Amino acid sequence: MKFLNKLERKFGRYAVPNLMLYIIILNAAGLLITIMYPQAQYYLCWSTSAILHGQIWRIVSFILVPYTTSPVNFLIFAFLYYSISQTLERVWGSFRMDMYIITGLLGTIVAAFLVYFVFGVEMGMQVSISYLSNSLFLALAATFPDVQFLLFFIIPVKAKWMALLSVVMYLYDLMQVVNGLGWMPYGFAMLIMIVFSLINFILYFLGTRDLQRINPREVHRRRDFQKKMGEREQSGRPLHKCTVCGRTDKDFPDLEFRYCSKCDGAYEYCSEHLYTHKHIVAHSYDKQ
Known part of the structure; x- marks a missing residue:
């Protein structure tokens, strides 16, 4: 409080x-x-x-x-x-x-x-x-x-x-x-x-x-997210894909995927490339 x-x-x-x-x-x-x-x-x-x-x-x-x-x-x-x-x-x-x-x-x-x-x-x-x-x-x-x-x-x-x-x-x-x-x-x-x-x-x-x-906006956001995830699962498309190697959660179900907070955009990486990739920053690449 x-x-x-x-x-x-x-x-x-x-x-x-x-x-x-x-x-x-x-x-x-x-x-x-x-x-x-x-x-x-x-x-x-x-x-x-x-x-x-x-x-x-x-x-x-x-x-x-x-x-x-x-x-x-x-x-x-x-x-x-x-x-x-x-x-x-x-x-x-x-x-x-x-x-x-x-x-x-x-x-x-x-x-x-x-x-x-x-x-x-x-x-x-x-x-x-x-x-x-x-x-x-x-x-x-x-x-x-x-x-x-x-x-x-x-x-x-x-x-x-x-x-x-x-x-x-x-x-x-x-x-x-x-x-x-x-x-x-x-x-x-x-x-x-x-x-x-x-x-x-x-x-x-x-x-x-x-x-x-229990905020109405938060409840609505979660429902939209679940709906989109359900539609993606039904279409057969993967939920996660590594930006570097292209591996997906459908091909490698045990592989973990994370978004990078330092990249300029919603770029997702597998656990092997999360800390080793080049950060994407405003059309330029900045080595980690």
């Missing part, structure tokens, strides 16, 4: 390494607070109406609400997502990792405000780092789809299938809300919450795909 490259060149020196580690530490602190003072969770969790009435700390304190109240499950969560974040940070770099995390958190916050103002729905405990954690897993699956996880510490499952299962679970949760409360307003509120909270993965996925291949 060109925009992200520009940001990295300008602000990359301000990147915070291991940002996900600090978020996990905050979440662990929230777990300890919740265990010692269960009622404290009420003052830490997200509440749009409370924020609008002055309790602005909730914009940040929702990060402290523990992913799970089970210490054992929390240790598994912390180890898994710290490992995932470290893997992605080694591939992306600290700045891009920070941007991914911050975009995910901002998406969650924007979604919570949006559903409150549009539908009047208070998301409460739905606003948590669970979406951020799942977006990290989806990013890992998109980057390394064939990496394996041990489901229940026994069954090896590739990341791409685990990611698909995660998407299915999102759809299941959405349908549970719809079946219980209906689409309006709770179903749409939940849908907006899911989409906006995963905006970091959506932007990452679109930014790393080769979208040029």
Whole structure:
């Protein structure tokens, strides 16, 4: 993504390494607070109406609400997502990792405000780092789809299938809300919450795909090329012919042919003459 490259060149020196580690530490602190003072969770969790009435700390304190109240499950969560974040940070770099995390958190916050103002729905405990954690897993699956996880510490499952299962679970949760409360307003509120909270993965996925291949002009060009190749095959003419020796792919099917970028025109050469021929430049010959 060109925009992200520009940001990295300008602000990359301000990147915070291991940002996900600090978020996990905050979440662990929230777990300890919740265990010692269960009622404290009420003052830490997200509440749009409370924020609008002055309790602005909730914009940040929702990060402290523990992913799970089970210490054992929390240790598994912390180890898994710290490992995932470290893997992605080694591939992306600290700045891009920070941007991914911050975009995910901002998406969650924007979604919570949006559903409150549009539908009047208070998301409460739905606003948590669970979406951020799942977006990290989806990013890992998109980057390394064939990496394996041990489901229940026994069954090896590739990341791409685990990611698909995660998407299915999102759809299941959405349908549970719809079946219980209906689409309006709770179903749409939940849908907006899911989409906006995963905006970091959506932007990452679109930014790393080769979208040029679905460009209508590119699709039309490929179809014309395939049509011409099909017509040439039916006519019995060779697809490739060496400019120097005249050998073709029909006579020598194992021979490789390439175009020369230094020649002035579409001149093709076999592998034997690609680097030894005289370059054709504007009606003159220039020795290589």
